[in-house]
Amino acid sequence: MSTETDTRNPLVRDGAESTGLVAAGAVALAALLFALSLAALFQQLSLTDTLAGVPVSTFLGGALVVLGGAVVVFGVGSRLGYVETEPQASAGMVAGIAFGFVWFVAGGLVASQTIGVGTIGWLLSAIFVGGGVFAVSVVTREDIGSTLPAGVLTAFVGLVFVTGVIGPSWVWNLGWEQQASFTAGFTIPTLTLFSSLLSGWAAAKAYGGFGARGRHTGAYTLVYLNAVSIVGVLFILLAFTVYKGIGGVLNGFAVGAGVGPTSTVVLFGIAFSFDWPVYLPFVMNGVGLMNEFNGVLPAIVGTIWLVVGAVLFAVPLGVGAAIFLTEYAERGRFTQAVEVATNGLWSTPSIVFGLFGFAFLIPRFGNGKSLLAGMLTLGFMLLPLVVITSREAMLSVPDEYRDASAALGVTKWQTIRSVVLPAALPGVVTGIILGVGRIAGETAPILLTMAGGVFVPGSQTPDIVGGFAFTSSPPFVENPVLLDAASALPYQLYALITAGVGASGNVANPDEFKWATALVLLVVVLSFYAIGIAARYYFRRELNQ
Amino acid sequence: MSETTQRTTDMETENRTDTQTDPETTTGETEEQVQDEWRNYEFAGEPKLAVDDLDVYYGDDHALKGVSMDIPKNSVTALIGPSGCGKSTFLRCLNRMNDRVKSARIDGSVKLDGQEIYQEGVNLVELRKRVGMVFQSPNPFPKSIAENISYGPRKHGDIETGLLARLLGRANEDERDELVERCLRDAALWDEVSDRLDDNALGLSGGQQQRLCIARCLSVDPEVILMDEPASALDPIATAKIEDLIDDLSEHYTVVIVTHNMQQAARISDQTAVFLTGGELVEYDDTDKIFENPQSQRVEEYISGKFG
Ligand SMILES: Nc1ncnc2c1ncn2[C@@H]1O[C@H](COP(=O)(O)OP(=O)(O)OP(=O)(O)O)[C@@H](O)[C@H]1O
Ligand SMILES: [Mg+2]
Numbered sequence: 001m002s003t004e005t006d007t008r009n010p011l012v013r014d015g016a017e018s019t020g021l022v023a024a025g026a027v028a029l030a031a032l033l034f035a036l037s038l039a040a041l042f043q044q045l046s047l048t049d050t051l052a053g054v055p056v057s058t059f060l061g062g063a064l065v066v067l068g069g070a071v072v073v074f075g076v077g078s079r080l081g082y083v084e085t086e087p088q089a090s091a092g093m094v095a096g097i098a099f100g101f102v103w104f105v106a107g108g109l110v111a112s113q114t115i116g117v118g119t120i121g122w123l124l125s126a127i128f129v130g131g132g133v134f135a136v137s138v139v140t141r142e143d144i145g146s147t148l149p150a151g152v153l154t155a156f157v158g159l160v161f162v163t164g165v166i167g168p169s170w171v172w173n174l175g176w177e178q179q180a181s182f183t184a185g186f187t188i189p190t191l192t193l194f195s196s197l198l199s200g201w202a203a204a205k206a207y208g209g210f211g212a213r214g215r216h217t218g219a220y221t222l223v224y225l226n227a228v229s230i231v232g233v234l235f236i237l238l239a240f241t242v243y244k245g246i247g248g249v250l251n252g253f254a255v256g257a258g259v260g261p262t263s264t265v266v267l268f269g270i271a272f273s274f275d276w277p278v279y280l281p282f283v284m285n286g287v288g289l290m291n292e293f294n295g296v297l298p299a300i301v302g303t304i305w306l307v308v309g310a311v312l313f314a315v316p317l318g319v320g321a322a323i324f325l326t327e328y329a330e331r332g333r334f335t336q337a338v339e340v341a342t343n344g345l346w347s348t349p350s351i352v353f354g355l356f357g358f359a360f361l362i363p364r365f366g367n368g369k370s371l372l373a374g375m376l377t378l379g380f381m382l383l384p385l386v387v388i389t390s391r392e393a394m395l396s397v398p399d400e401y402r403d404a405s406a407a408l409g410v411t412k413w414q415t416i417r418s419v420v421l422p423a424a425l426p427g428v429v430t431g432i433i434l435g436v437g438r439i440a441g442e443t444a445p446i447l448l449t450m451a452g453g454v455f456v457p458g459s460q461t462p463d464i465v466g467g468f469a470f471t472s473s474p475p476f477v478e479n480p481v482l483l484d485a486a487s488a489l490p491y492q493l494y495a496l497i498t499a500g501v502g503a504s505g506n507v508a509n510p511d512e513f514k515w516a517t518a519l520v521l522l523v524v525v526l527s528f529y530a531i532g533i534a535a536r537y538y539f540r541r542e543l544n545q
Numbered sequence: 546m547s548e549t550t551q552r553t554t555d556m557e558t559e560n561r562t563d564t565q566t567d568p569e570t571t572t573g574e575t576e577e578q579v580q581d582e583w584r585n586y587e588f589a590g591e592p593k594l595a596v597d598d599l600d601v602y603y604g605d606d607h608a609l610k611g612v613s614m615d616i617p618k619n620s621v622t623a624l625i626g627p628s629g630c631g632k633s634t635f636l637r638c639l640n641r642m643n644d645r646v647k648s649a650r651i652d653g654s655v656k657l658d659g660q661e662i663y664q665e666g667v668n669l670v671e672l673r674k675r676v677g678m679v680f681q682s683p684n685p686f687p688k689s690i691a692e693n694i695s696y697g698p699r700k701h702g703d704i705e706t707g708l709l710a711r712l713l714g715r716a717n718e719d720e721r722d723e724l725v726e727r728c729l730r731d732a733a734l735w736d737e738v739s740d741r742l743d744d745n746a747l748g749l750s751g752g753q754q755q756r757l758c759i760a761r762c763l764s765v766d767p768e769v770i771l772m773d774e775p776a777s778a779l780d781p782i783a784t785a786k787i788e789d790l791i792d793d794l795s796e797h798y799t800v801v802i803v804t805h806n807m808q809q810a811a812r813i814s815d816q817t818a819v820f821l822t823g824g825e826l827v828e829y830d831d832t833d834k835i836f837e838n839p840q841s842q843r844v845e846e847y848i849s850g851k852f853g
Contacts, residue, residue, distance in 0.1 A: 401686055402645075403684065404680065404684045404685075404761075405686075405696075406642070406645065406669075406673060407640065407678040407680070408673065408674075408677070408761070409673040409674030409675075409701065410696075410700040410701075411700075418696070419686055422687075543687045543745075
């Protein structure tokens, strides 16, 4: 590839060399083991199943031995000069400490659990093993120092699985009061996960040929695996809810002309009636004795009005306060105090806000739990975040824009309205999105301020728009619906979970009903989220299309 | 009558410079030199801007030291001097943009058409409408090119657009389009952007942004235009166009321009003020005299490139 006289590193490396293939294969194997161990950890893969003709635990063990072996072989091969790499003099402190700590734990466990020496004995051997590995990885050249400790440990863990020292029926009882124990179902996947990460890191370094490039590849692989696993776990959570809830949501689902309920829209005094062409009873019905299929419509509508009300209350106030704090107030003690206070309010537990609503708002709104009290309580919860994020967003608007506007002879308020606010809007919207995500799923304040019930009849669906009426005496409008108790999805879910046996109302299958409610809650919150993202996207594009 | 008043002001200025520099002559030569070198610039007619004994401090940093100069109406005044000598600071004092700098403290007097701008009750919005400014670094709004131009007049209520105005029958979108075109043509930008007026201004090149800012400044039709190195990011062709523009502008406007380019100052300006490090105005006179026969040794050295 390079001539003999050329001592510099080659500009172009041929990734498909046969030696490079060993390292690449090791990385791929590590990724595969990583995925398998995650699947096993979430019980999507049973340890007693067979995979490729052997039990899963044996398969994992064998694969770990191969992986560890490959890493060691590559490292030694590089040290002996069979593989062309550009290692540095040492693997470095970080790798040394990481390997040393892992070996410290491994050594200690083997000494105390398998060999059975006393506390001093295992501590000493752990320190000895950990220190030794630290020394090896720091003192030797990088190709040995970053492969040998990882590879040997991985192979060792693999051997433990293959020989059945830790088999599918293995249990380690900690002997604590609470009967805590490690089972194979947890231990084998976890150990596989860590070993494959460790060896994958080493193999990725080897694939990059060690040196700066190798470290880059290693770090990249670690970060990538990490991100993938986080996304994977989140996805499993979501998939689980959908899987459990979809049956209940689709109960009685029908499509066709006139199958749905009848809606009436009044426009300019003329009423139009139409039948929905789809019938999804779970989101179109309440709970009722005569219902063929029951649903959670009152709670859905309640949640939506709750969030809309809280946003309408908190956003103008919060943005206004942020404008005052950033554009008008002198920066000093006062603004600092307000900042600390808003941050503190945002971290205040929601039950405290709930209690405030219960003790302060409810007595003022007809002394009963009501939708309005819930809206305001959640609005108070949302307020600090809106202030904080709007303030950040306005502070990050460059002063040049304000100067440019001032130099044109434009007043401060006009500048704020036409230049600062539009530029800050995406940030403000981000804050609202985050806040709505939190309050839409909030249970405690609703419990105290607007509680509906476990199984809410369709007649309790809040009709805020229809509830408005004009009166002849001040304040000339009234909306009694606002002062009625209403339900919301998170509270209904909570009530369903805690409801005792026999409280099942007219619902045939409360468990299915519960999961379906959870799924609908998820969808409602994600819809708010989607609306927010769309709004932010729109404002951003306005700003720099 | 007014001429005599002018004289006395001038004399006062001179006296004050004397009295002020005297107690500070601790460092010796330079202060005395300033005194010796100083020659008052005389011109016929009313000054548009009369700056008298202007001191600016940023915290403890004395950035401008007792600057006095009268800027004649409908002319081009160039400010030259080494970097950091206070040219931008001086410029920002003329429309009170320095008020926006927290640490800045300003002491002295600036009169616009004989009216003190550093006094209680001055309407800054009105002042800045009359004294426009183009900043040293381009700062277009994150809006479309057309909106950047129409922003000022719209906010002043000179142009009304939008749904409400249209409903009330007051919308004058044609006027707006004319204004946008005229300002962009004046700033030598029209040919490059005429087909993308609705694109975001941040997508323009640095030089185009600079010209957009000039166009934006023209849109509100100020009486005085302050320009801080308006041609620093422009190629020779655009620079020539801007210089032509400045030449045209000087028929109806008073232009004060900061530049690092001596040839440019010599080409476009009627009078030149030389600031030197430390924030002192060392010499102010007709441009020809400054470049051909400077009174001050230091100015001569600076102009011939020996001294910065
Ligand atoms: N906002 C500010 N805060 C503190 N000091 C400042 C500020 N603006 C300017 N200064 C100081 O005032 C002095 C003059 O600055 P100024 O910007 O007026 O220089 P200049 O002549 O415009 O230089 P240049 O040619 O590089 O633009 C400098 O020493 C600078 O450090
Ligand atoms: Mg400057």
